[in-house]
Amino acid sequence: MLGRGIIRGLIETGRNFCGSYHDPARLTTVQYPEEKLPPQENARTIPFLVYDGADPLAGLRCTACTICEQECPAHCILIVKDTVKKPDYLGKMQFHPKVFDIDIAVCMGCGICAEVCPFDSIKMDRVFELARDRRAMVFHKTDLAKSNEYFREIHPGEAAAVDVARAEEQRKAQAKKAAIPAPAPAAP
Amino acid sequence: MNALDHVFISVLHKLAALVPASVQPLVSMLLIIAGLMAVFGTCFALTTILERKTLGRMQNRFGPNRVGPFGLFQPLADGVKMLIKEDIVPFSADKVVHFLAPVALTVPIWLAFSVLPFGRNMTAIELDSGILFFFAIGSASELAVFMAGWSSQNKYSLVGAMRAIAQMISYEVPLVLASVPVLIAASSLSLPDIVQAQSGFALGFVPRWNVFTPWGLAGFALFLTAAAAESNRCPFDLPEGESELIAGYLTEYSGFKYALFFLGEYLGLFAVTGLAVTLFLGGWQAPAKWLEWFPSWGWFGLKFSALIFLFIWARATLPRLRLDQLLTFAWKFLVPLALVNLVVAVAWWQSGAWQFASALEVRWLLGAGLLAVSYVWLGRGWNGGKSTLRQYSYAE
Numbered sequence: 001m002l003g004r005g006i007i008r009g010l011i012e013t014g015r016n017f018c019g020s021y022h023d024p025a026r027l028t029t030v031q032y033p034e035e036k037l038p039p040q041e042n043a044r045t046i047p048f049l050v051y052d053g054a055d056p057l058a059g060l061r062c063t064a065c066t067i068c069e070q071e072c073p074a075h076c077i078l079i080v081k082d083t084v085k086k087p088d089y090l091g092k093m094q095f096h097p098k099v100f101d102i103d104i105a106v107c108m109g110c111g112i113c114a115e116v117c118p119f120d121s122i123k124m125d126r127v128f129e130l131a132r133d134r135r136a137m138v139f140h141k142t143d144l145a146k147s148n149e150y151f152r153e154i155h156p157g158e159a160a161a162v163d164v165a166r167a168e169e170q171r172k173a174q175a176k177k178a179a180i181p182a183p184a185p186a187a188p
Numbered sequence: 189m190n191a192l193d194h195v196f197i198s199v200l201h202k203l204a205a206l207v208p209a210s211v212q213p214l215v216s217m218l219l220i221i222a223g224l225m226a227v228f229g230t231c232f233a234l235t236t237i238l239e240r241k242t243l244g245r246m247q248n249r250f251g252p253n254r255v256g257p258f259g260l261f262q263p264l265a266d267g268v269k270m271l272i273k274e275d276i277v278p279f280s281a282d283k284v285v286h287f288l289a290p291v292a293l294t295v296p297i298w299l300a301f302s303v304l305p306f307g308r309n310m311t312a313i314e315l316d317s318g319i320l321f322f323f324a325i326g327s328a329s330e331l332a333v334f335m336a337g338w339s340s341q342n343k344y345s346l347v348g349a350m351r352a353i354a355q356m357i358s359y360e361v362p363l364v365l366a367s368v369p370v371l372i373a374a375s376s377l378s379l380p381d382i383v384q385a386q387s388g389f390a391l392g393f394v395p396r397w398n399v400f401t402p403w404g405l406a407g408f409a410l411f412l413t414a415a416a417a418e419s420n421r422c423p424f425d426l427p428e429g430e431s432e433l434i435a436g437y438l439t440e441y442s443g444f445k446y447a448l449f450f451l452g453e454y455l456g457l458f459a460v461t462g463l464a465v466t467l468f469l470g471g472w473q474a475p476a477k478w479l480e481w482f483p484s485w486g487w488f489g490l491k492f493s494a495l496i497f498l499f500i501w502a503r504a505t506l507p508r509l510r511l512d513q514l515l516t517f518a519w520k521f522l523v524p525l526a527l528v529n530l531v532v533a534v535a536w537w538q539s540g541a542w543q544f545a546s547a548l549e550v551r552w553l554l555g556a557g558l559l560a561v562s563y564v565w566l567g568r569g570w571n572g573g574k575s576t577l578r579q580y581s582y583a584e
Contacts, residue, residue, distance in 0.1 A: 001564055017501075
């Protein structure tokens, strides 16, 4: 009969109307500034630079190899190499970035930089409240440097794997170092 | 008749007494106009926010809750936004008509409020043919809608306006036909008289409102359906169907002119809802003897708000009709049913003289039976029984 569907629909919306007042679980809206969703491990927004130790600038893993700069599809990374080399965690002499800028207004968060980085230095962050009241959207290396503890906190799985790999490399390097001087005295 | 019931009238008399007697009629008329505009302007603001909140709740959302406590200052923010927005007139538009259209829509709708009885002795103009005036004035809004669509020089505006004209003219027929039985029952065209004719109680407790008769109930449903279409409310809001026509005849309007159209639309809804309350729900009469301590304008307000809520509820529930469905619904369902209703009303009126034992029950059974049979029969005809595959001439 004509009108049955209308009555059924009215009952449904009426039930929603009353239900949304006494059953807050019906309201799926998250009222953003006051309440936020729990952060997701696989969320990614803009890149950041991982550092080890206490000093953000001294402990940067980045060696200014510029692979990320070349791979970036949006060309939002600018790297200027330092002129002096400093030893890295393996004891090798490496360059460090004098300038490392990311224009986050241009960055599209694709994560290619983090994928191509051979030093596990650049990783994807999950901060998202990046709105500014002026065009100060270029992040310098001081803004980008974040500790390894932070990396462990936001991506526990990936950070643990990186830590294991780096510890393994470091152990191998030390073993090699220890092995090289050993045959030297035996030669003569 | 207590003081609270008369509060508006006594305030009006006191204010009018402050000026010399020669200008008193003019001043009291101006005061009434100001009062009506203030009350229904506030009502408009409140309805916009409450409608959005209700719609939200019916879809399990919060609705606007950011501006002020519970979002109650939202209409204020909207109003400021509308006022300070740039008013853009299209280059090729007919500038004069484009400017006049929102005014031409709003003025007649304000005039329609002048004949509605909002409470005991609270009718601005007691016209003997008030309902005729109401419908005559109400049909002037069609002209304004077409002015808006024509002058914008925009295809969407024009199509929207054409739809609006087709819809409003079609639905005016069932709207008037549904209210004719009430005029027969009251033997008057004056709205205060119609309210007066619905006073008293049948069997001691059922109020003699028109809605409590078979023809009144059917007429009320028909009237509300046609009223929703008349004021372009969902599910009959095709003239501004944003999925097809951007905003219909409102497409080229911005800023305060758009706000005027919006105001006109809601005021049209208020006016026709006020008429529905007057014709079928006993106007300002209390539903029971012991409830008469509550002021008459309060009862009008309560019934009015209930009907507005019904319209919002329908808007949250029903999807928009297609244009041919809309017109078929008016001409093949509502108009025949309104005619049947007219026959039932006349039969009810004629059989009022029956004296045998269970005359009331027999009258009810006959009236409601005839209406129910024609409802089912017409409803099946309207659905077309089986649905057939639609043939598209141009889209292949």
